[in-house]
Amino acid sequence: MAVIRRYLLAFAFLLLLERPAPAKTDLDLVVNSLYQSGKGGKQVYDGSGNQSLTLYEPVLYINSQIDHNTSIFGSVVFDALSSASAKAFDQGTGASRPASDASTGASGGESDEKLFGGWQTRVGAELGYSKKAGTWVFTPTAGYSHELSYNSVHGGMNVQKFLAEDNFVLSAGYFHFSDKSRPWDVQNSKFSAFKAKTTNSVNAGATQILSEKDIVLAGVSYTEQTGFLEGTRNTVSTGTVTERALERLPGSRGKWTANTRYVRSLGERTAFHLDYRYYADNWNIRSHTWEPSLAFSFAEEAGTWRVFYRRYSQTAAKYYGDSFPAVTAYMTSDSDLSGFYANEVGAQAAYAPETEGGETAWEYGGTAMYYRRSNDLSALVLQASITAKF
Amino acid sequence: MKFKIYIIALPALASLTLAGCVRVHQVDREILSRKIMQFEPMGNRQAFLNDVHSIREGASGGAGQSAGGGCGCN
Numbered sequence: 001m002a003v004i005r006r007y008l009l010a011f012a013f014l015l016l017l018e019r020p021a022p023a024k025t026d027l028d029l030v031v032n033s034l035y036q037s038g039k040g041g042k043q044v045y046d047g048s049g050n051q052s053l054t055l056y057e058p059v060l061y062i063n064s065q066i067d068h069n070t071s072i073f074g075s076v077v078f079d080a081l082s083s084a085s086a087k088a089f090d091q092g093t094g095a096s097r098p099a100s101d102a103s104t105g106a107s108g109g110e111s112d113e114k115l116f117g118g119w120q121t122r123v124g125a126e127l128g129y130s131k132k133a134g135t136w137v138f139t140p141t142a143g144y145s146h147e148l149s150y151n152s153v154h155g156g157m158n159v160q161k162f163l164a165e166d167n168f169v170l171s172a173g174y175f176h177f178s179d180k181s182r183p184w185d186v187q188n189s190k191f192s193a194f195k196a197k198t199t200n201s202v203n204a205g206a207t208q209i210l211s212e213k214d215i216v217l218a219g220v221s222y223t224e225q226t227g228f229l230e231g232t233r234n235t236v237s238t239g240t241v242t243e244r245a246l247e248r249l250p251g252s253r254g255k256w257t258a259n260t261r262y263v264r265s266l267g268e269r270t271a272f273h274l275d276y277r278y279y280a281d282n283w284n285i286r287s288h289t290w291e292p293s294l295a296f297s298f299a300e301e302a303g304t305w306r307v308f309y310r311r312y313s314q315t316a317a318k319y320y321g322d323s324f325p326a327v328t329a330y331m332t333s334d335s336d337l338s339g340f341y342a343n344e345v346g347a348q349a350a351y352a353p354e355t356e357g358g359e360t361a362w363e364y365g366g367t368a369m370y371y372r373r374s375n376d377l378s379a380l381v382l383q384a385s386i387t388a389k390f
Numbered sequence: 391m392k393f394k395i396y397i398i399a400l401p402a403l404a405s406l407t408l409a410g411c412v413r414v415h416q417v418d419r420e421i422l423s424r425k426i427m428q429f430e431p432m433g434n435r436q437a438f439l440n441d442v443h444s445i446r447e448g449a450s451g452g453a454g455q456s457a458g459g460g461c462g463c464n
Binding site: 271289336381383 | 412413414415416418419420421422424425426427428429431432433434435437438439442443445446447448449450
């Protein structure tokens with residue numbers, strides 16, 4: 001045994017000697033924040049329509065280039081969310097208070113909820129590995145996410161094939177999500193048991209260099225979801241405001257998308273981007289998304305900034321209604337499934353001060369984005385990031 | 391529905407295929423290699439913006455966006 005152990009240790013030592021040192025590692029901390037307001041949420045439990053929400057989310061990304069053909073990457077995320085509808089819901093039902101909190105008289109209560117003064121939390125992690133083999137690149141990924149009433153375990157594989165001296169790149173991917181959702185039972189004032197929700201998604205795309213100054217991408221995808229597809233707290237009005245029932249949606253949904261992206265250089269320091277996406281599903285939602293943007297470099301390319309505009313429109317799901325005088329097989333008042341359009345504007349910047357060779361390089365970034373929907377919902381997103389490259 | 395998708399997807403893919411005749415050699419890609427020419431010039435920060443859209447809009451999934459995950463909030 002000792003001989004084998006010594007042999008394995010020696011082999012491992014040789015591997016360490018042979019293995020090239022990591023050429024490059026990026027550690028990227030991004031702090032996201034979202035401030036949402038609006039009173040157009042007809043799905044909200046207390047009938048107020050209040051969809052105010054605040055979310056803070058730090059995410060740590062790592063990307064390490066192990067050698068010329070191999071890299072690993074991943075992220076860890078923690079977010080804290082406070083929403084007006086959840087608070088109203090909580091005050092009315094005690095849904096999120098610990099079971100031991102009997103003094104409130106609330107009939108809800110789950111001992112395992114992670115709440116800090118009304119803040120609901122989520123943790124998640126993603127891990128991926130990318131390996132280049134000749135003109136092929138294989139990228140498997142896996143991830144996990146846990147929050148108050150939703151868990152997700154997911155994984156997938158993306159494959160790229162580089163052709164024509166890398167002028168033309170084909171890609172295809174498959175992703176599987178095995179999720180669980182725990183809806184609130186309005187009638188009995190308690191959480192239901194977790195219910196399964198499965199998502200399978202395939203996509204294919206191609207990228208083509210058109211000239212020395214422009215490049216285009218086109219892709220299609222199909223996503224199929226089965227299981228419990230309702231929201232965890234979405235309700236519908238079935239009479240007066242106080243008479244509400246949980247939304248009901250079919251147990252399957254098929255989604256198609258087609259998208260294209262085009263980038264053209266407009267000189268030494270400016271590039272024009274145009275993205276378009278079409279979406280259709282078998283719940284009768286159709287959507288169009290247009291996003292033109294301009295990207296600029298400054299300080300001899302040490303800095304980059306970008307301004308963008310996004311226009312989105314969608315038709316309502318065939319199960320959507322503002323209210324339901326009679327209970328039907330399928331019914332939802334979720335404002336996200338209604339017909340609306342949205343406008344969005346934003347700016348992003350990044351700057352990496354010059355460093356001497358061998359020193360850790362730092363990059364600082366920020367984003368401000370404002371989003372406004374036609375059905376009384378608006379949101380402000382602010383981001384700050386710091387990246388270490390060593 | 392599928393027919394409409396093909397109306398958009400097929401011409402896009404066909405144009406890519408035809409454009410396959412174009413070849414820009416590595417030494418001529420100085421402009422293309424610039425950060426501002428990348429599809430996602432701001433890297434990881436785009437992920438959260440995509441999440442915001444997928445949570446707040448009915449048309450999530452596909453095209454590089456999260457197909458699952460959840461936000462239990464209303």
